[in-house]
Amino acid sequence: MSTDNVVEIQNLSFAYPTGRKVLSNIDLAIPRGKVIGIMGQSGCGKTTLLRMIGGALKPSEGDVRVFGKSLRGMSQRQIYALRRRMSMLFQFGALFTDMSSFENVAFQMREHTTLDEALIRDLALMKLHAVGLRGAEHLMPSELSGGMARRVALARAIALDPELMMYDEPFAGLDPISLGVIGQLIRKLNDALGATSIIVTHDIQESLKIVDYIYFVADGRVIAEGSAEQVKASLEPYVHQFVWGEADGPVPFHYPARDYVADLLGRPGA
């Protein structure tokens, strides 16, 4: 593995126990210090890929190497040790609903460190300040808007200064202002912490502003890759349809169905 790559995925395939194949023969590398986008339509296997990098799912074939270590055959204890160097922002924040914003951010510090409470308080407030929500420290998740909840979750995710940040649909369901704020925070925090970020998203316009490199996933395979400019200029039919939001193309508008006329005339199968 190249020492410049935080994550390397080789020949990875994944199928659920039911036999449904989600990913097949994926090869990709995540270089240190970069913000990498993994894009594709809903259900194409992006989140599954992220969960495999985090060790939550095991590949059916192939290998995932994180920080130079193969996840294959790792014990739960070893995976937990690895996870302390990474962090993940979940699609809707996944804040602990019985804790305030401050307690959510302080959670990992209390669980994984022996820092005294005064220091934890200062550190947690610094993280909340970084996402602009120091004043919301006492609010419960139910009192936060969608955008604020995502920012608190981001503050929680960077609580222990992870080397690898993973974002699962960070822009889903946000208004344009919150969307821009989250996008800028992802880029700024990545550069300020010297971390590496992986963003799984289908929000093409916002993510193209902040990513260094993009992998396109469709039907469980990487079908295209490149910089934001290369992706915008791509003539690959799927990428073109995705980037420009066309209703019809390789991804058809219509779900497979019987013949239209025959269906309307009440002669199914005719």
Place this chain on the structure above:
Amino acid sequence: MMNPVPMLRRLGASTINALWRLGFATRFLIATVRHTPAAFRRLPLTVREIYFAGVLSLTIILVSGLFVGMVLGLQGYDTLARFGSSEALGVLVALSLVRELGPVVAALLFASRAGSAITAEIGLMKATEQLDAMEMMAVDPIARVIAPRFWGGVLAMPLLGMLFTATGIIGGFLIGVVMIGVDSGQFWSQMQSAVDLRQDVLNGVFKSFVFGIAVTWIAVFEGFEAPPTAEGVSGATTRTVVTSALVILALDFVLTSFMFMR
């Protein structure tokens, strides 16, 4: 003639599924018990769960206990008076509550109030990815979420059973002595001489403890295994109450047959 093969196949599949689930639940219980030190290292969390499972169940337990005791007083007096032994009312009320009704009814109420709440809370935590988030932070949800709730329920249940029994006896006293006029001295003295601490009281507390383990185990397992949807959480909550009720009654029969059959 009906082909029995599909029916046998379905029966076999559901038997295998039930056994698989029982085995998985047992492994889950072992993992939870293995994390007992983690639960007690996080003592404030476990105390909080005792509060949620125990203190917040007090109203329903005390009110129900009082009414059950009052009904026992009425029914017991009516029956005993026919045989001219109404002074034995204290014994009847106390033994019924200490041996059976206290542990069993308190456990059924505990399953409906605290058990369903535990399942719903854990199920919703799963549905909103809070458990996944914890896993990704290298914090084991069984140590942080399940074990404190399990021990909170297990420790609260015997206390609730005893409180149910105590208020039930007060209910029986109010009806038998205060309202009907049974002699107060006979009510208490006969109860004192007939109720044995080890044979009756401690066995009743032991029953409550066993029911506490069963109900809380079912509640945390159903929550942890709930499909992460609204329908899944609702189904898991219903299963907690129904399975707990059946298990409590079955366990009660088994425990009673060992404890009180001479």
